[in-house]
Amino acid sequence: MFGITAKAPSDPKRLGRWGERRCEKFLRRNGMKLLTRNFACKAGEIDLIMVAPDRSIVFVEVKTRASEDFAATEEVITKPKRDKLARTARYFLAANQIENRPYRFDVVTITLNHTGRPQITHYKNAFVR
16 A cells, blocks of 8 residues: 555545554564554453564554654653553453463554655663553
8 A cells, every 4th residue: 555655645534543563573583473453442442463483472562654744653642641551451361361471562564765765773671561
């Protein structure tokens, strides 16, 4: 749909979905396997839930921006957002009866530079809960 040098979609929802697909491909190339995407419940939503090569569960928040003209992409993961992600992750683990399994929270930022080429940055274990 959008190639590596494609112009970024102007609609924020389309841009977000595009970024999530790019992120999923990036994480798969790095040995992770997809459990689910866009998991939602009353507590909130998690973009991607992956399994790392060490079998730990990785809850991934993806932030995609057309540019960083106003704020760095990673700055938008505020404390309330981290708390919401943690509640949603706990619900996912309980609903799927997953116990005694390591898990972590990663953040992946995707920023398009002036050429439209995505800059992907993966923050492993970005925060602890």
